[in-house]
Amino acid sequence: MLLRTLHLPKSEFEAGTGWTLKPEGACQGDVCVPLSQDAGESIDVESVAREIGLPLVAAPEHGLWALGPAWIGSRALTSAQAPDLRLPDLDGREFQLASLRGKKVLLFAWAPY
Amino acid sequence: MWQALRNELHPKGFELVTVGLDTLGNDGCRAFIEAAKPEHPSLIDRHHVLADLFGVINIPSSVWIDERGMIVRPAEAAPAPPRTATSPPGFAMPGAVPQRFIDIMSEAAKIRKDAAGYHAALRDWVEHGAASRFALPPEQVVERSRPRDRDHALGHAHFALATQLEIDGHHTAAIPHFRAAHRLVPESWTFRRQAWSLEKVGDGPLARFWQGPNPDAPEAWPYAGDWLADIRQSGAENYSEPWRP
Numbered sequence: 001m002l003l004r005t006l007h008l009p010k011s012e013f014e015a016g017t018g019w020t021l022k023p024e025g026a027c028q029g030d031v032c033v034p035l036s037q038d039a040g041e042s043i044d045v046e047s048v049a050r051e052i053g054l055p056l057v058a059a060p061e062h063g064l065w066a067l068g069p070a071w072i073g074s075r076a077l078t079s080a081q082a083p084d085l086r087l088p089d090l091d092g093r094e095f096q097l098a099s100l101r102g103k104k105v106l107l108f109a110w111a112p113y
Numbered sequence: 114m115w116q117a118l119r120n121e122l123h124p125k126g127f128e129l130v131t132v133g134l135d136t137l138g139n140d141g142c143r144a145f146i147e148a149a150k151p152e153h154p155s156l157i158d159r160h161h162v163l164a165d166l167f168g169v170i171n172i173p174s175s176v177w178i179d180e181r182g183m184i185v186r187p188a189e190a191a192p193a194p195p196r197t198a199t200s201p202p203g204f205a206m207p208g209a210v211p212q213r214f215i216d217i218m219s220e221a222a223k224i225r226k227d228a229a230g231y232h233a234a235l236r237d238w239v240e241h242g243a244a245s246r247f248a249l250p251p252e253q254v255v256e257r258s259r260p261r262d263r264d265h266a267l268g269h270a271h272f273a274l275a276t277q278l279e280i281d282g283h284h285t286a287a288i289p290h291f292r293a294a295h296r297l298v299p300e301s302w303t304f305r306r307q308a309w310s311l312e313k314v315g316d317g318p319l320a321r322f323w324q325g326p327n328p329d330a331p332e333a334w335p336y337a338g339d340w341l342a343d344i345r346q347s348g349a350e351n352y353s354e355p356w357r358p
Contacts, residue, residue, distance in 0.1 A: 002160070002277050055267035057274050057290070062283055068270030069165040069261075076168025077258035080184045080251035082176075083166040087132060087156040090139055090146055095130075095154050098182060103128045104239055105178040108115065108191060109158075109169045111134045111303065112141045113310035113321045 003065040006045045013043040017067060018083065019052060026052045029079050031072050114194045118232075119153050126180070127239050129153040134161050134172065134303055136276045136311065141321075160276045161303060163188075165269050168259035171302040171353060177238065177248070185238070185248040187258040190353035192228035213323065217341055223349035227356040234358060247358060259300075268297025272304055279311060287311075288335045295337065302352065309340055 001016035010021055019026045025034040026048065033052050045067070049056045055068035072078055085097035085107075097105070119129035130153060135141035138159045146155050163169040167176050167188050175191035178184050234247040242248065249257065259265075275290035291308035298304055306324060312335065314323035325339030326332075344352065 002273055055263065055270045057270045059274055059278060059286060062278060062281065062286060064274060064277055066270045066274040068266035071261045071263055071266040074260060074262060075255050075258045076261045077184065077187055077255045080254040082178045082182045082184050085166060087158050089154065089156055090143060095156055097130065100128050101182050102180050103126050104180060106129050107176040107178060108129060108131045109134055109163050109172050109174045110131060111172045111306065112145050113306055
């Protein structure tokens, strides 16, 4: 997840990382990591990332930070449930993978290089 | 060829979603997408979120997802459908091709593919759904997805930062983060090829395919490896893991 600030509304942090912040801690699926204090509505990204174990890298001279993905369970997938994928098409319209529920989907990665 | 396969299987409740992994976004992907005239969703992934979310490490690769949104096969090599008598002719290189491209294409030709096995399995799944032996149970899907530890997660963070710096016009600032991503996720070909493709050599349509030191200034090449050196070192036959049912 890319960040232009280290303080985010809770909803943005949750949407960007896939972690839900609950009173019992940060949760993803069945896994919850306790937090030393309630994260509140405005998230201090550095402290929450450290507690969850999300790597944070910085290009402070450009006002830019990036959080790495979760690595719980030692595999890229923590569950077979397809993650919430949203990407734009050529016209910039966002497409949600979940809109294809009811169909079998082959997600195909290619590159023009 | 994928488009023809999609059109054939579409009436059976099948959809193809193609995702172009390219930090240059529309500038990189548009010509290819417009030439293919897709009738299926065709998306652009400038930060390679497919690597974060699904563990994609090379192209072409695929993930199969069933009607309920469950992954039934994690990221794996996805060879083009076997050619048929009615397939359009393959892409031909223009004349006077530099030796490097001939070498790259001859290495690429050695990349192991099991198009027949993969596509028979795909048709079996589209026909039989969960009863297909190629639709894996959830534990196996997770277990077959790529390994991920703290170094991998850190490498993905560096890669995301690099792609955004590149998009923002800070090409030089992006390079150390691409290098960190390459060091931390050495098995990812897409992380390397993306960075190499941003070091254009010459101009014209092939500039992004050079992916290695400029013969006029080899010392300026900012990366540890390059496409031809790396594929030769690891062996083109090891570019993808062998397909397994």
